[in-house]
Amino acid sequence: MKFLKPLAVAFLLPATFSSLQAKSNFNAALSSEVRTILSQDTLAWSSPLPFDKDVKVGKLKNGFTYYIRKNTEPEKRVTMYLGVKVGSILEKEEERGLAHFLEHMNFNGLKHFPKNELVDYLQKAGVRFGSDLNAYTGFNETVYQLPIPSDDPELLKNGLQVMRDWAQDALLSSDEIDKERGIIMEEMRGGRGASQRMQEQMLPVLLNGSLYSNRLPIGTEEVVMGFKHQLIRDFHQRWYRPDLQSIIIVGDIDPQQMEKEVVRLFSDMKVVKKPAERKQFGIDLLNKNQFKVITDPEMPQTVARVLIKHPKSEVKSVGDYRTSLIKGVFNQVINARLREISQKPDAPFLQAFVSVDGVLDVFDAMTLVAVPKPNQLEASIQTVYRELKRFEQFGITESEFQRAIAMYSKSNEMAYQERDKVKSDTYVNNYLGHFLRGEAAMSIEQDYQLTKQLLPSLTLKEVEAIGNKYYAETNRDIIIMGPEKDKDKMPDEAIVNNWLGSVNKETLTAYEDQVSDLPLLSKEPVKGTIKSVKAIDAIGSKELTLSNGVKVILKPTTFKNDQILISAFSEGGHSLYDDKDYFNASNAAGIVNSSGVGQLNAVEIRKYLAGKNVGISPYISERFEGVSGSTDKEGLKTAFELIHAYFTEPRLDEDIFQGIIAKTIASMENRESEPRFVFQTAINKALYGDNIRKNNASPEQIKSISKERTLEIFKERFADASGFTFTIVGSFNEEDLKPYLEQYLASLPSSNKPEEARDLKILPPAKGVEVVVNKGKEAKAQVSLAFLGDYTYNDDENINMDALESVLSIKLLERLREDESGVYGTGASASYSKFPTGRYSFNIGFGTSLDKYQSLINSALDEINKIKKNGPTQVDLDKFIIEKTRQYELDLKENNYWLGEISGAYRLKENPTAMLKYLEKLKKVNISSVKAVAEKYLKEDKLFKFILLPEETK
Structure with a gap:
């Protein structure tokens, strides 16, 4: 749903994209269609949800699907996604990690963009690698995203060619495969820690021992480092085929012309004569309860989760949609009660919530989560459980119900109000969900009209019924995770059941909804002028x-x-x-x-x-x-x-x-x-x-x-x-x-006494130091390099510092990631301030293996020295200029940008109109000017090295 989505349930699993409801102009016939549905008997709830009529949808003879829609928010931009119904769940044991590996390889050599030419070409067009150009692999899908300018015909043509190459024309050369092994290993290494270790123990319970628990997209080290080249080529040929793929194109384009190009480019995709069956995988309910306690020495706090699992529900009919609204109202009401409790001094938990929602798109669950205060696990679980029992016995109040309905209604009206300002990304994700998961794809008008007419039909009793339906006694998992030092304090299943049983014996009273009739202000202000x-x-x-x-x-x-x-x-x-x-x-x-x-x-x-x-x-x-x-x-x-x-x-x-x-x-x-906390504490200590x-x-x-x-x-x-x-x-x-x-x-009190902030003169040492911290169990290193010092704050210096950040980030990725396969992600980050005195901080960070961190530090410093000696290449500088130019075009259409620029100018005591000259200043940036700021600020004696290593390397 597009609004008031129930609280997300965190399971320490890889993030997946959420599908948002699309927004578009309404087909005039729908309103009467919906009214007809609502006026009929209950069987009409089975009527399918309408589909957005403003998107051009088609399927080629080879099975390839396309969605194309014109949208001018933002202007002169188009967003293209390639959805592939292929994820880690399709891997055989010897292929674990290949779906994700293949996603990487689609950036390392395509038919029309060999080796790393794809990233290089798009950066020259102002597309940012990572934030614009990106991809992800999930259990059931792989998705590639490419937002590009649409006002350049050549770029638009090549953008479509990229999508076509992603669909079926990865080169998968042996040397590039071998280079990518190290990068993926660093991605895997970066995720290692308490969360990953505990996740491995939790998944078999959470996913009922299904295949999902052994198919995390990142794969295994054994496969990633050891698979034979032909294995990934076979995987690619088996699964990257037109009947499992779709292109979604939304932006400031001509849909008819775009459709012709899609037909031209994608019609010749190879069709497998005997395609492998694309099985659908699920999770069977066990009809029993499960219990698991997991501890880890680096876990900073205890977290208790109770999941009451139910079969997966879908939102495809009017009735389904109405049920989803009822679930949302329940979530709003129960969590409002828990928030009230959390604000009390004697609240036993730091945080708690209850959610009825889908989990990983494979089952539904009522999920209870409590993060207890130290030594209050029992009280925390009982408090959340008690509120559910109170709900079960007494239901909800009319005022709670009406308040939740009002919140939904307001959100619905807000979405409708902005119907002609919807960003292309929203539409893309909506159609992507329709293709990958069969989710509804209504227009904003359809969504608005349906919600507006359904909300008044909801009843308090239905909200109570949905809560009671999901609050069941079977298919219940209790998972408690906490610090290793508390292992002996952790309860077993019988003890937790006794905790819950004691609540069942309590005599509860109904919830009292305390609402004040007082106005916000005690008196009306005396008007000024x-x-x-x-x-x-x-x-x-x-x-x-x-x-x-x-x-x-x-x-x-x-x-x-x-x-x-x-x-x-x-x-x-x-x-x-x-x-x-x-x-x-x-x-x-x-x-x-x-x-x-x-x-x-x-x-x-x-x-x-x-x-x-x-x-x-x-x-x-x-x-x-x-x-x-x-x-x-x-x-x-x-x-x-x-x-x-x-x-x-x-x-x-x-x-x-x-x-x-x-x-x-x-x-x-x-x-x-927690290693990161100890590391940051040591950095603060060294600096201040x-x-x-x-x-x-x-x-x-x-x-x-x-x-x-x-x-x-x-x-x-x-x-x-x-x-x-x-x-x-x-x-x-x-x-x-x-x-x-x-x-x-104008009525606010004033005494007209000018004040200025005080210069606290809290500065790091004048010369850099090296600090090594040993904390953590995983064999990995985290490096943070920082240049700190006095700064000459002005527009020219600032924009050249930004350019230095950009060109050095490009070089660090090229060398540390692509050439040396030593990191998954890295980059430079510059910040600077005017008051109380001019100061700057220029940072480089990366994670890597223990045997590589020193050589990678040397490589990073070598790239810095190259820029100090020769300046950046004109190619890299041009990438910075075009990226900032394109971003500036978008920024000028955003309220947040204007708020920040105007307010920031007044804070800095500068002219608020100076931002209009940004492009003029940008054009003045050159090799010599960037070289000068590098020489001025990236001095060896200003370098602070902070390195986090595991404990056993002391």
């Missing part, structure tokens, strides 16, 4: 100064039909407070934000905002305080009321405060067992010594936080509005907005 208006014509904006000194920059746009973004800042932040107040100041905004605001506490404010598309949050960073959030036109008044309330009526409730402190301390219990502002907080420091002082600091930071600058970007009418500015912003 707009004192002056200054036009910023170059960027279509205005700067307003209010009677209390508040500045407001307005940027109306048409990029979305109903989206308004708000960001505000004032200089100061927690830099103004001494170290003894640091934890009070740095946590003040988060704690206050969790406590509700105005006259409504945390539970009441959440219910107050249900069914509203409004979110406003305060923040206090080192140098600034402010608020940020978003709303639609309908929620404008509520958004401004929230802003006014945080300035004038913040609150910090005792139970919320104690709950946050207890939860934070509990989350620290086993963090020293014992400075409390740059190191992880200790339990004692968290306990020292004072409720009274925290609230006092928050009020101090928001006591004087005169220093605040608000930036508002989006689909608003200036005249409609002005009354809210006068009523809620």
